[in-house]
Amino acid sequence: MTLNRLFLFYIYGYLYTVSQAKTLQDSKNVLNDIMNGYEKHLLPKANSSTPVDVKLGFCLFTVNGFNGVDETLSLTGGLSMSWDDVSLQWNPASYGGVTDLVLDNSKIWHPYIFLVNTPNEMKPIGYDTNNVLSVYSSGKVAWFPGGVLKAKCSTDFTKFPFDTQVCTLEFQPWGTTAADITLSPLFDYVILDYFSTNSDWIVKTVVLSQAKTLQDSKNVLNDIMNGYEKHLLPKANSSTPVDVKLGFCLFTVNGFNGVDETLSLTGGLSMSWDDVSLQWNPASYGGVTDLVLDNSKIWHPYIFLVNTPNEMKPIGYDTNNVLSVYSSGKVAWFPGGVLKAKCSTDFTKFPFDTQVCTLEFQPWGTTAADITLSPLFDYVILDYFSTNSDWIVNSRSYVEAISIYSLKFNVEVTLTRRPLYYAVMLVVPTLSFCILNPLVFVLPPDSGERISYAVTILLSYAIFLTIALSSLPTSSDPLCTLLLVMILIIAISGAIVIFVIISMRYYHKESFKPGRCAACLIRVSRFTEKVKDTVIEFQKDDKIDIKIDISGKEYSHLLDRFFLTLSYSLLCMFLVLYICVVFV
Structure with missing residues (x-):
């Protein structure tokens, strides 16, 4: 009984092996038959009019x-x-x-x-x-x-x-x-x-x-590629250069680095040119009017971004983007990727600044006798653009072809910074310090907190400035106006500490004999209510002389009023100058 079972198991295993081998062979036959004459570079269109x-x-x-x-x-x-x-x-x-x-x-x-x-x-x-x-x-x-x-x-x-x-x-x-x-x-x-x-x-x-x-598409491909040489320029004659029309499509702005002066963005070039070797009559090929091919199959221009800080490589050089070939011989290609370009920066009006960055494209290594560049559109295409939280792209950014040798193609992108974050984090705290700092002269001298208050404000603003420097652009030419104002404010804050010490020194003097500067200040203030009775004019040898009778505390109060007015005047002057530079 056991032998019979072993025999049946052997028979079943043999039959399963035979059927499995037959299935694998059938699969090989299918693969060989469908791949015979198959062209993987052609679109599998049932007919030329159906995508x-x-x-x-x-x-x-x-x-x-x-x-x-x-x-x-x-x-x-x-x-x-x-x-x-x-x-x-x-x-x-x-x-x-x-x-x-x-x-x-x-x-x-x-x-x-x-x-x-x-x-x-x-x-x-x-x-x-x-x-x-x-x-x-x-x-x-x-x-x-x-x-x-x-x-x-x-x-x-x-x-x-x-x-x-x-x-x-x-x-x-x-x-x-x-x-x-x-x-x-x-x-x-x-x-x-x-x-x-x-x-x-x-x-x-x-x-x-x-x-x-698909057969018509295969026939077109075989005929136009027969004898085609992709390493030769597709010039109709030796005296006529290949005119490559360029357009630029901006997808997104990845970032703008003010320190390195680099703009990073994702975009694509739209290229179009005529290749006389790739023409055919659609009527002879079942109405086929276009083919989509791998870019390695035919000649295409090598366009470089020449003002990039990275290694200079042709756009689309290391990707297998497809291109479209039309029966008229026109070829359309759309390479793209992440592009980085060096830009001239101007942070004078930071954070309300506008930066203009130019992407310079060139067919490096060729002359105007071989290739010329001309624009496809007047403006950068923003149909697929994704917004950026820090920058607004000006919709009037334009494309310009430089006529010198007809070899340079410029794409100018204008970026306007969104200022809200920097206004809240930098401008508002700076204004707060400007208001708080001179108020030290309002504190009663007997409180004993004047000098500590002034030093605290000075150190607080110094720490704030240290933190704020990471957000401020580090450019020397031109210097950021906001940075200059902040440095002047901290200088005034240091001067206020000195003013407080001077005022407190006179406050604790019982007797006070004013010098020339003090006398001048008292004379200027003689018409104010506080000191008008301390300045006495009397006749001496037919001349009017002045006798000043004022205590140290009164002179200290006079200095407080003068320093308070002077501090606020200087701070307001700097802020008005900044507003004029930025908004006028």
Whole structure:
């Protein structure tokens, strides 16, 4: 009985092994057949007039942190993508019932979806990972790339620490148009089935909102690439340079460093040029009017940001952004990322200052005989811009092409600082010290607190100035006017301590014989109610002489009034000068 059971077990195991081997062989046959002649660089469009509809969903795994200073949300999540590829269909009945395959994402075409409002380098989601994707016999493809994502957010801390922050992750197939790819949601809400809670933040509501954006195509690609040389300039003739039209799209301002004089922003260039080698007649290719290709396939200009403090590399040099090629030979390319530029700063009116920063783009290494630059638009495009809590971008920031050699392309961005934080943290305390400091002369001299009060105010303002220096711009040319005013105020505060000591010295004198300066001060004040009876004029040798009869306490009170008036006059003068410099 035991032998029979062992024999049956052996037979079942053999049959299972044979069937499994048959299934693997069928899968290999499916893979070989669908990949035969497959071109992964072409959009899987059923026809030239129908775009590829990519359905998107988002799965949130965890919130890593929210940085209120940088206005960035860091989270771990994954995209769920689904689309139809007509070149990847097969009949399961012809392949042993195989209905799906799991392939490496490098094998077939997949969309490049960018998180456009990231403060980091702008790369396609899943670009640098070998995520597998599933291919079904109907031609449907499912892919689930993901990772750690960072996005710039508009913050509102009005109700801190009971605040609620709303952050939007903006995904786009950057570099393509709605004629090539459209996006539609897989689900109405973000999937939280695998979500791990955060100790600082509660995720309340997460909503997905819809964004906008083969054989004939293969024939076009094969014909235009036959004999094409991507290392040669696409010049119609040797005497005509390639005219590259440029535009600039600003996504977000990451920060402005006044110490290093650097502006950090996320943006993208819109480039357009004509390539005479990439023309075709749509009527000869089933009406195909455009192709979307990897930028490594054809020639594209190397445009440098020449005034960057970082290593000078061409924009989009290390990313595989796609570009669009049209039947007329026109090529459109949209590289971008995080850009840093050196700027000339002017902190004279801080914190009510406006900074103008120019991004200088050049096709470094070429001459006007090879490439010329001209603007696509008159202004910087702000359609996808995410606001910054510290800076307001002037909507009239403009693009300018420099005519000298036609090789420089300037993008001028005007930033106006939001002054409320600095006004509350710096200007208001400074005004408070200005009001409190001279009041030491109002204190009764017998209280014994005058000198301690004056020294306390001086030390308090010195400590405040030390703390405030971390928020003030450290620029010598030109010097920040607010910093100069604060230094003058602390100098007056030190002088007030000296004035108090002088006043107290006279207060405790029983007898007082005024010198020339004291006599002059008393004469000036003779018409005031307090001292008018102490100045006596009498005739001596046909001349009018003056005899001053005043005690030390009375002279001390006179000094207090004089120093109080002088202190407030100087402080008001400095503040009025600052207001004139900033607002006039």
